[in-house]
Amino acid sequence: MTAAADLVDVATTSELGRAAEAPLVVLVGNPNVGKTTLFNCLTGENARVSNYPGATVEQRIGRLRIDGAGEAKLADVPGAYSLSARSAEEQIAINAVLGLGRNRAPDLVVAVVDSGQLVRNLYLVLQLVELQAPVVIALNMIDEAAVPPPRPEAVSQLFGVPCVATDARRGRGLSELRRAIGEALAERPRGRIAVPYPQSLRRDADRVADALPRAWRSNVERDRALALWALASIGGDDELDGIEPALRERVADVHAAAGERDLDYEIIATRYAWLDGHAAALYGSSEPTPGRSATDRIDRLLLHPVLGFGLFVVVMLALFQALFTWSDPAIGLVEDVFSALAKLVRHTLPEGMLRDLLTDGVIGGVGNVLVFLPQILLLFLFIGLLEDSGYMARVAFLMDRVMRALGLHGRAFVPMLSGFACAVPAILATRTMERQRDRLLTMLVVPLMTCSARLPVYTLIIAALFPPSMLFGWLPVQGLLMVAMYVFSMTVTLLAAAVLSRTVLRGKRVPLILELPPYRLPSVRGVLKMMWERSTVFLREAGTMILACTIALWALLYFPRPAPSDASPGHATAAMTVPARPSAIEQSFGGRLGKAIEPAISPLGFDWRIGIGIIGAFSAREVFVSTMGLVYGIGDVDEKEPAALRERIRTERGPQGGPVYTPLVGLSLMIFFALACQCMSTLAVVRRETKSLRWPAFLFAYMTALAYVASLAVYQLGSLLGF
Numbered sequence: 001m002t003a004a005a006d007l008v009d010v011a012t013t014s015e016l017g018r019a020a021e022a023p024l025v026v027l028v029g030n031p032n033v034g035k036t037t038l039f040n041c042l043t044g045e046n047a048r049v050s051n052y053p054g055a056t057v058e059q060r061i062g063r064l065r066i067d068g069a070g071e072a073k074l075a076d077v078p079g080a081y082s083l084s085a086r087s088a089e090e091q092i093a094i095n096a097v098l099g100l101g102r103n104r105a106p107d108l109v110v111a112v113v114d115s116g117q118l119v120r121n122l123y124l125v126l127q128l129v130e131l132q133a134p135v136v137i138a139l140n141m142i143d144e145a146a147v148p149p150p151r152p153e154a155v156s157q158l159f160g161v162p163c164v165a166t167d168a169r170r171g172r173g174l175s176e177l178r179r180a181i182g183e184a185l186a187e188r189p190r191g192r193i194a195v196p197y198p199q200s201l202r203r204d205a206d207r208v209a210d211a212l213p214r215a216w217r218s219n220v221e222r223d224r225a226l227a228l229w230a231l232a233s234i235g236g237d238d239e240l241d242g243i244e245p246a247l248r249e250r251v252a253d254v255h256a257a258a259g260e261r262d263l264d265y266e267i268i269a270t271r272y273a274w275l276d277g278h279a280a281a282l283y284g285s286s287e288p289t290p291g292r293s294a295t296d297r298i299d300r301l302l303l304h305p306v307l308g309f310g311l312f313v314v315v316m317l318a319l320f321q322a323l324f325t326w327s328d329p330a331i332g333l334v335e336d337v338f339s340a341l342a343k344l345v346r347h348t349l350p351e352g353m354l355r356d357l358l359t360d361g362v363i364g365g366v367g368n369v370l371v372f373l374p375q376i377l378l379l380f381l382f383i384g385l386l387e388d389s390g391y392m393a394r395v396a397f398l399m400d401r402v403m404r405a406l407g408l409h410g411r412a413f414v415p416m417l418s419g420f421a422c423a424v425p426a427i428l429a430t431r432t433m434e435r436q437r438d439r440l441l442t443m444l445v446v447p448l449m450t451c452s453a454r455l456p457v458y459t460l461i462i463a464a465l466f467p468p469s470m471l472f473g474w475l476p477v478q479g480l481l482m483v484a485m486y487v488f489s490m491t492v493t494l495l496a497a498a499v500l501s502r503t504v505l506r507g508k509r510v511p512l513i514l515e516l517p518p519y520r521l522p523s524v525r526g527v528l529k530m531m532w533e534r535s536t537v538f539l540r541e542a543g544t545m546i547l548a549c550t551i552a553l554w555a556l557l558y559f560p561r562p563a564p565s566d567a568s569p570g571h572a573t574a575a576m577t578v579p580a581r582p583s584a585i586e587q588s589f590g591g592r593l594g595k596a597i598e599p600a601i602s603p604l605g606f607d608w609r610i611g612i613g614i615i616g617a618f619s620a621r622e623v624f625v626s627t628m629g630l631v632y633g634i635g636d637v638d639e640k641e642p643a644a645l646r647e648r649i650r651t652e653r654g655p656q657g658g659p660v661y662t663p664l665v666g667l668s669l670m671i672f673f674a675l676a677c678q679c680m681s682t683l684a685v686v687r688r689e690t691k692s693l694r695w696p697a698f699l700f701a702y703m704t705a706l707a708y709v710a711s712l713a714v715y716q717l718g719s720l721l722g723f
Helices: 001-021 035-042 089-098 115-130 150-159 174-187 199-209 220-233 243-260 261-281 292-301 307-348 355-371 373-389 393-406 412-418 423-432 435-447 455-465 477-502 524-543 544-557 573-578 582-587 591-605 610-615 623-634 645-651 663-675 681-690 694-720
Strands: 024-029 060-064 068-075 108-114 137-138 163-167
Touching: 024 035, 024 089, 024 115, 024 373, 024 694, 035 060, 035 068, 035 137, 035 174, 035 292, 060 174, 068 261, 089 292, 089 307, 108 115, 108 174, 115 137, 115 150, 115 220, 115 261, 137 150, 137 174, 137 694, 150 163, 150 199, 163 174, 199 220, 199 261, 220 243, 220 261, 243 261, 292 307, 292 393, 307 355, 307 373, 307 393, 307 477, 355 544, 355 582, 355 623, 355 681, 373 393, 373 412, 373 455, 373 524, 393 412, 393 477, 412 435, 412 477, 423 435, 423 681, 435 477, 435 681, 435 694, 455 663, 477 663, 477 694, 544 591, 544 623, 591 663, 610 623, 610 663, 681 694
Parallel strands: 024 068, 024 108, 108 137, 137 163
Antiparallel strands: 060 068
């Protein structure tokens, strides 16, 4: 089984196996129809809600209480425009609906439909009814539908299954839907429709039906529907799992015998012709009028090829400047708390290795990462608001025009947007892309996006080495630099995709299918939930992996202990307990390692201290900050409490009295971190998704080489220009 299919199987066997007697209800629907919101309302759980395709990549299961009928299991299936599938991720929908593979057959399917896009959404319902699945239709977003809105009773009459109007965002129609689900679980309604397929297509479907696996067979109508699914899904380039060779051969024979006939087009066109022919009867007496005029008017501006990009840059500039101005008081407060805690421990415990470990390794190391939590929370807040409002989908539409020319599939921008938070979920989000080539290409470039782990490094360098001044009297330098780093990462990502798509991963382009949801007021509860989930991931990393790496690096900087003779007069005792002076740090294992690589990194403007930070950052980029904190915290003996790390970096002086870290060094360092693959978690997830060591090795090699060359060019050119 594939990794995506395993998600369904694991969820089914672990969650449902404990209560097999409970009825199973699966929730299906197109992306952006409010399916996940409806799932949350029915189960009381808080699943992730987003306004672009690809956000829900795992099946979620919750308990659904039914009035007078006990409890059922409700499973949220990934969004799908149809049951036709080419990728393993798309196959989840058909497997879940029909109980194929190791999946339990559902007792009921709730098809969530966008009332404002009725005909297109009913295509999926048509497939469900043809497959004779027990169905209840939830006519969602009824408040955003055309005027007059579609009539649930007309939809119910057309398909022969129950239909309920709902507004999941406002909680309307939920009682009626629960009642309909309870009644349907007792009656198992299976609709019946007669789509007039051409006679030649029927004969082709019957030929394929004869080759269906015995476990799939039922009656003539259902077998024919499965055969049509096979004709539209199985091909030479599909990645479907569990398809028997005999069925593959029969589908290939039928396609070959069809000659110039396009069987996919015949199937789709016939179904839509049937839906269009019945569309008028689904509304009231008058013809429906467009109900999203406000959205259309806003889109004329935000989707403009020139003004749209300009507004996007303005939004990003305002966002990242706010990250500095709004979070600075909170950052200062956190710094004060950790400084006071370190001082308390230092005055409470006796001198020795344990005190140094707690103050410099634990409190100083992790504290220098956690001080950036306010900025990360603000970043997640802003991104959540933009996603929930529908604006991020417009950005994806704008960027598709650029990405198509560079060889990237338009849907790659969805994981790229996720890459602003973390590359790991972004790589997992590539499962929704149809072709392996497109998924692999996106995996190889997504780590170049500026993730939240780089944000602490950027913030430290910008705040320490670039004053909060104004450019041209009105442009904030710090906010402009932060925006520039994000724009730089996006530009390099697209250029890398252009090069890789024309060299390592050549392939044909496929068009983008992306639905633009209407603009909505963001759900405060959903955005806050998203902030909580992402911030807990950050905190969990700070408390586990980053803490472990920080302690290991502290040991590298603490040992071997300097001999008493190495200490200068008046500092013998301090030197025995803490390797206080830079000379003591240089004698440590970490200092020796930093000195060893200094000749290789000095052309980039980096000294041995930065070298130590870079070594630590390979475990996680945030560790660079805590490592620098360790370097200066351990070397701080004359002061009773360590100064803020950014202040130490700003005031550090070399042997000649000049600053060790200049703005040019800071820019070179930010360029290096923007391009280097310093994240073992990213490499691990690429290894798991590709099931090969080849691609993570290639990813690490090309990104590290790119980072070195770019940083070298920036520093050397800047030095020649006198910066």
